[in-house]
Amino acid sequence: MLETDSGLGQLIVDAVRDRVARAQTTTQYRVPLVSSADAADPRFPALRQYVDPGHLTPEELLPGARSVVSFFVPFDRRVVESNAADPDAVAREWALAYIETNTLIKKITDHLIELLATQGVRGAAEPPTGNFEPAGLTSHWSHKSVAVIAGLGSFGLHHMIITEAGCAGRLGSVVIDGQLPVNPPRSVNRCLYLQDRSCGECLQRCPVSALSEDNQIDRHRCWNRILEAPGLPAGDQTPQVCGKCAIGPCSLESPV
Numbered sequence: 001m002l003e004t005d006s007g008l009g010q011l012i013v014d015a016v017r018d019r020v021a022r023a024q025t026t027t028q029y030r031v032p033l034v035s036s037a038d039a040a041d042p043r044f045p046a047l048r049q050y051v052d053p054g055h056l057t058p059e060e061l062l063p064g065a066r067s068v069v070s071f072f073v074p075f076d077r078r079v080v081e082s083n084a085a086d087p088d089a090v091a092r093e094w095a096l097a098y099i100e101t102n103t104l105i106k107k108i109t110d111h112l113i114e115l116l117a118t119q120g121v122r123g124a125a126e127p128p129t130g131n132f133e134p135a136g137l138t139s140h141w142s143h144k145s146v147a148v149i150a151g152l153g154s155f156g157l158h159h160m161i162i163t164e165a166g167c168a169g170r171l172g173s174v175v176i177d178g179q180l181p182v183n184p185p186r187s188v189n190r191c192l193y194l195q196d197r198s199c200g201e202c203l204q205r206c207p208v209s210a211l212s213e214d215n216q217i218d219r220h221r222c223w224n225r226i227l228e229a230p231g232l233p234a235g236d237q238t239p240q241v242c243g244k245c246a247i248g249p250c251s252l253e254s255p256v
Ligand code: SF4
Pocket: 156, 157, 158, 159, 190, 191, 192, 193, 194, 199, 200, 201, 202, 203, 245, 248, 249, 250, 251, 255
């Protein structure tokens, strides 16, 4: 987590927590997690190989970048329980949480950039969702991969990030040209299946078998399910959510 004995780190952690605590949303949240990475971490350019050839580096997002802030806004337990109630239909609470939290994350990043500007620090951010390439469904700025590099969590078999507060929530990140304490690279594996194969609940819960035991995800199968998930109103405003793989033992905490 982000060292709060650094003045800049404390400012950022306080700002994220304050915005989440005062969010005027129907969705309730737990305490957000904040972490940081060195913008020069060699794992950033490596994302071109592992995520998408067009994946941006922090320097490309913000010339002069020195640090990358990653944060996780965890949903309240009731949001998770709502989506666990039916094995197929997506709960409206879950869909609303997705929509409201994306808006909240945009507000948080905008606020951070404005706040840091008062300290002479520049910042830049990509939106919390929608920044993907439609053919391959890969992202040019993967908030999930950024979170791993920042030490916020690890990928689970469901291809989401399992943090200390679980995987049920949304991620955001901001590139800044201020120096933050660097968390040493950690190889914590928080997925029970990837640890010792003692789980696999996400595999069983996925309604379209988009996940597999060899740790692959069929992105198109997942995306098609997300576009047509039952339980939500049809139309242009239909939230693109599913989340049935995110309601297992790693939902609200790290099981490892
Ligand atoms: S549900 Fe189990 S197997 Fe799937 S990501 Fe979570 S811990 Fe891993």
